[in-house]
Structure formats: C-alpha cells, structure tokens
Amino acid sequence: xxxxxxxxxxxxxxxxxxxxxxxxxxxxxxxxxxxxxxxxxxxxxxxxxxxxxxxxxxxxxxxxxxxxxxxxxxxxxxxxxxxxxxxxxxxxxxxxxxxxxxxxxxxxxxxxxxxxxxxxxxxxxxxxxxxxxxxxxxxxxxxxxxxxxxxxxxxxxxxxxxxxxxxxxxxxxxxxxxxxxxxxxxxxxxxxxxxxxxxxxxxxxxxxxxxxxxxxxxxxxxxxxxxxxxxxxxxxxxxxxxxxxxxxxxxxxxxxxxxxxxxxxxxxxxxxxxxxxxxxxxxxxxxxxxxxxxxxxxxxxxxxxxxxxxxxxxxxxxxxxxxxxxxxxxxxxxxxxxxxxxxxxxxxxxxxxxxxxxxxxxxxxxxxxxxxxxxxxxxxxxxxxxxxxxxxxxxxxxxxxxxxxxxxxxxxxxxxxxxxxxxxxxxxxxxxxxxxxxxxxxxxxxxxxxxxxxxxxxxxxxxxxxxxxxxxxxxxxxxxxxxxxxxxxxxxxxxxxxxxxxxxxxxxxxxxxxxxxxxxxxxxxxxxxxxx
Numbered sequence: 001x002x003x004x005x006x007x008x009x010x011x012x013x014x015x016x017x018x019x020x021x022x023x024x025x026x027x028x029x030x031x032x033x034x035x036x037x038x039x040x041x042x043x044x045x046x047x048x049x050x051x052x053x054x055x056x057x058x059x060x061x062x063x064x065x066x067x068x069x070x071x072x073x074x075x076x077x078x079x080x081x082x083x084x085x086x087x088x089x090x091x092x093x094x095x096x097x098x099x100x101x102x103x104x105x106x107x108x109x110x111x112x113x114x115x116x117x118x119x120x121x122x123x124x125x126x127x128x129x130x131x132x133x134x135x136x137x138x139x140x141x142x143x144x145x146x147x148x149x150x151x152x153x154x155x156x157x158x159x160x161x162x163x164x165x166x167x168x169x170x171x172x173x174x175x176x177x178x179x180x181x182x183x184x185x186x187x188x189x190x191x192x193x194x195x196x197x198x199x200x201x202x203x204x205x206x207x208x209x210x211x212x213x214x215x216x217x218x219x220x221x222x223x224x225x226x227x228x229x230x231x232x233x234x235x236x237x238x239x240x241x242x243x244x245x246x247x248x249x250x251x252x253x254x255x256x257x258x259x260x261x262x263x264x265x266x267x268x269x270x271x272x273x274x275x276x277x278x279x280x281x282x283x284x285x286x287x288x289x290x291x292x293x294x295x296x297x298x299x300x301x302x303x304x305x306x307x308x309x310x311x312x313x314x315x316x317x318x319x320x321x322x323x324x325x326x327x328x329x330x331x332x333x334x335x336x337x338x339x340x341x342x343x344x345x346x347x348x349x350x351x352x353x354x355x356x357x358x359x360x361x362x363x364x365x366x367x368x369x370x371x372x373x374x375x376x377x378x379x380x381x382x383x384x385x386x387x388x389x390x391x392x393x394x395x396x397x398x399x400x401x402x403x404x405x406x407x408x409x410x411x412x413x414x415x416x417x418x419x420x421x422x423x424x425x426x427x428x429x430x431x432x433x434x435x436x437x438x439x440x441x442x443x444x445x446x447x448x449x450x451x452x453x454x455x456x457x458x459x460x461x462x463x464x465x466x467x468x469x470x471x472x473x474x475x476x477x478x479x480x481x482x483x484x485x486x487x488x489x490x491x492x493x494x495x496x497x498x499x500x501x502x503x504x505x506x507x508x509x510x511x512x513x514x515x516x517x518x519x520x521x522x523x524x525x526x527x528x529x530x531x532x
C-alpha cells in the first residue's frame with residue numbers, strides 16, 4: 001500500500017498520533033506478524049513450572065565446640081553470635097540449639113530476599129567475628145538453605161525383577177546412570193534413596209568363639225588391625241618433593257576377609273574363617289527399605305533416584321532429557337535384569353497445567369469473539385479478537401525477558417486481565433463504527449474518520465486503563481509467602497493493560513481501514529429523517 005500523507009489531520013491525543021502514524025505504514029503488518037511470532041516463541045521456550053518459584057533464603061551455622069557443655073556453649077558462643085547476626089539486614093528469625101560439643105544456629109531471612117546475596121552476607125558476618133570465638137572452638141560450618149534445588153522434579157524407582165546380578169553390581173549400575181544424569185544440562189542435584197551399602201558381613205559362631213576362648217572384642221580388633229589410614233606422606237626431600245607411601249587394598253574378596261588372623265591358640269594361628277561365616281552382601285543391619293507395587297499384585301524392593309533442576313530452568317525440558325537418557329539405556333538395563341518406573345514427573349504436571357490454562361484461554365477468546373458478533377458485527381468482532389493474542393504475545397515476551405516462568409499464577413493473571421484487555425479495542429472499534437454510520441460519514445474522508453474516531457476516545461480510555469492499573473499496584477507490596485506467590489499478577493496485568501492500549505490504537509484503525517466500509521443505506525436514512 002502506498003503511504004498517504006496524513007499530517008494535515010489534526011489530533012490531540014497519543015491515540016490519534018499512533019493511529020495516524022501506523023494507518024498507512026508498510027511496517028504495520030510486519031509488526032503484527034512479529035508480535036505474534038515472539039509471543040509464540042516465548043510461550044514455547046519460557047520455563048514451565050506448576051507453581052511460581054518463591055525466593056526463600058536462610059542457612060545454618062554449625063560450630064563444633066569439643067568439651068563444652070550446653071550452658072557454656074549458649075553463653076560464650078550462641079548468644080554473642082546471635083547478637084552479631086542481627087546486624088544483617090533482612091533477617092526475620094534466628095533459632096539456636098546448644099548441645100554437648102556443638103552449637104547450631106539457624107537463620108531465616110524475610111521471604112523475597114535474594115538468596116545468593118543473603119548467603120554471602122551470612123558467611124561474611126560469621127568470618128568477620130571469628131576472633132571473638134573461644135580459642136578451642138573449631139572452624140564454623142556455614143550451610144545455606146538450597147530450597148531451589150532440594151525439591152525433585154523426577155522420581156525414578158529402579159528394581160530387579162530377577163536377581164541375575166549381585167546387589168553390588170546392581171547398585172554400581174544405578175550409580176553410573178546417576179552420574180550420567182548429573183551431567184545433563186540444567187540438572188542440579190541427583191540423590192539415591194533406599195540403596196543399601198555393599199559390605200562383607202561377618203556372622204560369628206559363638207560356640208566356636210567359646211571353644212577357642214576368644215571374645216568378640218578380639219574379633220573386632222583383628223579386623224581393625226588391617227584398616228590403616230593410607231597413603232602416608234613423608235617429610236619433603238632435599239629437592240622439595242613429597243614421598244607418598246601406600247599399600248594395595250588388603251581386602252579384595254571374601255577370601256581376604258577369611259584369612260584375617262584374629263588370635264593364636266596353642267601356638268597355631270586362628271583365622272576369621274575358623275570362627276565366623278563371611279558373605280559378600282549388603283548392610284543387613286539397615287532395615288529401611290521401600291517397595292514399588294504394581295496393579296497385578298507384584299512388588300519389588302526399589303532404589304529411588306531423585307532428580308532436581310536448576311532454578312529458573314524449564315522443568316519440562318529437563319524431565320524430557322532425563323527420560324531420553326533412560327530410554328537410551330533401557331536395553332542394557334533389561335539385559336542386567338534391571339527395570340525402572342517413573343513415580344514422579346513434575347515436568348508432565350507443569351506442562352499439563354500450562355496447556356490446560358492455555359486451552360481455557362483460547363476458549364475464553366472464542367466466547368468473547370462470538371459475543372461481539374451479536375453486538376458489533378462479525379468484522380468488528382474479528383478485529384477485536386486479533387488484538388487479544390497480540391496483547392498476550394507482548395506480555396509473554398516481556399515476562400520471558402524478565403526471567404519469569406510460565407506457571408498457573410502467570411496464566412491466571414492473563415485470564416484475570418482478559419476481560420480488561422479487549423476494553424480498549426472495543427471502545428475504539430465501537431467509536432469507529434459509530435462514526436462510519438453517522439449521517440455525514442459519506443462527506444468525510446475515511447482516513448480522517450478513522451483517526452478522529454480513535455483520537456476522540458484516547459484520553460478517557462487512557463485514564464480508565466490507568467485507574468485499573470493502579471488497583472493492581474498495591475498487590476506488588478504484599479509481603480510474605482502470599483506476596484511472593486501472587487507476584488506474577490501485579491507484574492503482568494499492568495503490562496498487558498498498557499499493551500492493550502498500544503495494540504488498540506495501532507491495529508484497530510489499520511484493520512478497520514482494511515475490513516470496514518461505510519454504509520450508504522444508513523446515510524440515506526439519516527438524510528430522509530432530517531428532511532421529514
């Protein structure tokens with residue numbers, strides 16, 4: 001379309017200026033396609049979560065104090081440390097425990113404090129006051145609270161249908177798979193639960209022990225005699241090198257354990273095999289275990305691998321990457337008699353929650369479009385309906401650029417503002433419709449009509465939108481857990497409302513120029529009525 005000079009059309013408001021500037025601009029259509037494209041891309045790549053992440057900061061300070069009683073620890077360690085910690089801005093609560101030989105001080109910041117900065121302030125404050133601790137106190141351990149990575153998004157239950165391999169081999173296979181999963185991008189933490197440790201079990205025959213006149217203490221001492229700390233390091237040599245001495249592991253098999261000499265009886269050595277039965281097994285003293293049950297009634301002991309993701313990353317993508325790795329190793333696991341089932345998939349839940357709300361969002365847009373057909377006409381309804389995805393596209397893109405995630409509260413903010421988003425477009429198209437069906441519309445230039453109709457409602461529409469935005473602003477100052485949880489609403493609703501103004505002023509006149517036509521019949525009817 002050839003651009004037309006519209007500078008002679010007088011406007012008084014920003015609405016008219018935008019309408020005049022984009023009515024014949026060749027980039028208007030390109031802008032529309034660009035907005036829809038970045039909105040779709042943002043929807044696809046934006047990290048998806050079921051619920052918004054809440055910034056919770058805190059940590060524990062563990063102070064070993066050998067030889068001190070709880071009362072002493074409280075007076076000379078805990079109380080002075082609490083006084084110093086209260087100098088840190090943002091701390092809400094301090095809890096402390098004084099026990100024999102150790103003090104534990106837990107710090108909780110106000111919700112919403114930056115976690116990295118809070119951890120740094122806590123560590124700095126402890127290190128700055130090390131000189132005020134008693135001399136016999138050991139180095140304090142500052143352990144930050146990592147709630148962002150402590151919540152797993154995947155739970156994978158491994159089990160053996162047939163025990164074709166030993167438990168140590170079974171556990172080693174899962175641990176190797178755990179290492180591969182840990183190397184996946186955006187995976188922060190992996191943890192095995194329910195696994196038993198591989199060990200040699202020594203079952204002592206008390207009758208034989210009595211026959212050799214031995215005690216359990218001698219058996220224990222004999223086993224401990226081969227457990228030495230290696231390697232050992234000698235003093236530096238003349239050429240400034242360290243000489244390290246070490247020995248090969250003395251225990252490689254059951255036979256090595258059986259050959260441990262525990263005592264001598266009448267001049268003959270007594271070996272562990274003479275008084276005990278040794279098996280290569282697991283820590284049978286650990287009675288904790290979990291089972292996975294199936295609908296056919298079968299059940300197996302399981303080892304659960306939990307996988308957590310980095311904060312701000314897409315739970316759906318991380319879960320899919322882990323599942324892809326599991327599928328790649330499925331055949332080799334089956335050969336070893338190892339099966340698995342996914343007991344928790346946060347990525348699927350997050351994806352389903354987002355897709356369901358997007359589906360409802362589309363249904364709401366369709367309902368609005370159908371309603372507008374009866375009140376304004378199908379062309380006017382089509383114009384207003386286009387503005388909704390364009391507004392949401394801008395809001396999604398800005399949310400993505402602001403490192404927000406798409407979750408139930410984010411989409412709830414869009415649903416909440418959906419009825420408000422179309423207000424500006426409806427007001428503009430209704431005023432254009434009224435001007436086009438006025439009795440003097442045939443005597444006016446169509447471009448002037450569109451621009452004046454838009455400019456006419458600019459000021460009141462701006463004020464009305466600003467008033468609605470101001471009702472959302474106080475929600476941004478709500479503190480505590482609820483304020484953090486509902487933060488997407490005051491962040492996204494005002495952005496969507498501001499975007500609705502620009503979209504209405506730019507694209508409504510532009511599409512009206514393309515789709516709407518003045519009714520000559522209406523013009524003649526008005527003329528006839530005036531003549532009568």
